[in-house]
Amino acid sequence: MKDFLSILRSSQLFSGISENELTSMLSCLGTRKEDFPKKAFVLRAGDTVGSIGIVLSGSVLIIQEDIWGNWNILSKAGPGQTFAAVYACAPGSRLNVSVIAETPVTVMFLNVKRILNVCPSACSHHSRVIRNLLSELAEKNLRFNEKLTHMGQRTTRAKIMSYLSAEAQRLGKYEFDIPFSRQQLADYLGVERSGLSLELGKMKKDGLLDYHKNHFVLRL
Numbered sequence: 001m002k003d004f005l006s007i008l009r010s011s012q013l014f015s016g017i018s019e020n021e022l023t024s025m026l027s028c029l030g031t032r033k034e035d036f037p038k039k040a041f042v043l044r045a046g047d048t049v050g051s052i053g054i055v056l057s058g059s060v061l062i063i064q065e066d067i068w069g070n071w072n073i074l075s076k077a078g079p080g081q082t083f084a085a086v087y088a089c090a091p092g093s094r095l096n097v098s099v100i101a102e103t104p105v106t107v108m109f110l111n112v113k114r115i116l117n118v119c120p121s122a123c124s125h126h127s128r129v130i131r132n133l134l135s136e137l138a139e140k141n142l143r144f145n146e147k148l149t150h151m152g153q154r155t156t157r158a159k160i161m162s163y164l165s166a167e168a169q170r171l172g173k174y175e176f177d178i179p180f181s182r183q184q185l186a187d188y189l190g191v192e193r194s195g196l197s198l199e200l201g202k203m204k205k206d207g208l209l210d211y212h213k214n215h216f217v218l219r220l
Contacts, residue, residue, distance in 0.1 A: 004056045004108070011054055011080040012136045013129060021125050030111030035104070042099040042107060043084060048092060051109035052085045052133075053077075058105030061184070062097050073187040075143065076102070076179045085137060088112040151190045157199045159189045164209070164218060174218040181214065 005022065008014055014022055033056070036042050042060055043049060053060075059078040063071045074097060077083045087093050089112055115129055150162040163185075168174050178185065186193040203209050210217040 004106075007056050007079045008054065008108075011082065012139075013052075013054065013082055013132050015132050016128055017125055025125055025129070028114060030114040031108055033106065033108050035106050036101040038101055038104050040101045042101055042105070043095055043097075045095050045098045047095045049084050049088050049095065050091070050113065051111050052088050052115070053083045053099070054108045054110065055079050055081055055083070056106040056108055058101065058103040060105055060107070061100050061102050063100060063187075064097050071187050072190065073180070073184055074147070075140075076184070078179070082136060085112075085133065086140070089116070089133075089137070147188070156189075156191045156195045157203065159191060160196065160199055160203070161208075163189060164216060167216075168218055174220070176216060178214050178216060 002023075005019055008022060008026075009017070009019060017025070030051075032051075042053065045065065055077050057079055059076060060083060061076055062074045062083055064074060065071055075083075083099055084095070087095055115126065115133065146166050150159050150166070153159045153162050164178075167176060167178060180188055182197065183193050186196040189196070200209075200211065204211065207219055209219055
């Protein structure tokens with residue numbers, strides 16, 4: 001894990017923990033590292049999990065998929081970000097989402113029982129990790145509520161504006177990159193890609209924004 005210590009330290013889960021502290025913790029957190037090729041399932045809907053996933057390299061998509069194979073993208077996780085924490089913290093619960101490797105990805109899994117319970121060595125840093133975990137779960141719940149707000153808008157334009165407005169407020173600036181490709185953004189907002197592209201073009205023409213690929217500049 002030494003090659004990924006800088007990534008792990010950037011993770012919200014290990015916020016406020018030094019490199020030496022992190023190194024000592026990894027030996028008692030029941031960690032394992034796995035590599036997955038692009039488009040591989042990291043976790044499948046219906047699985048039960050007892051570990052929190054942290055992306056070490058690459059990125060994953062958290063999706064819901066119907067029986068016809070249609071995707072609804074719930075979120076995306078890149079280096080240092082976690083996934084499946086809610087399910088790992090609810091023993092016996094089954095995933096109602098799947099996690100797919102958007103790119104070739106390396107993932108570290110942490111045994112949630114080792115995090116929530118005092119380890120045999122009585123590691124003094126567990127309480128900080130638990131606080132960080134609660135904070136991260138709360139933040140993800142807020143982001144999911146934001147997604148519901150975006151999808152609840154009546155028109156494609158309103159959904160786009162709701163999403164971009166929330167990103168601008170979260171980042172505190174009007175120029176930013178979004179984590180999604182055009183197709184992924186359409187899936188995330190629950191709209192057709194053609195309709196999304198059409199509305200973005202109209203919004204650019206109306207002087208509301210400018211964009212190139214996933215880079216956006218909002219105009220007031």
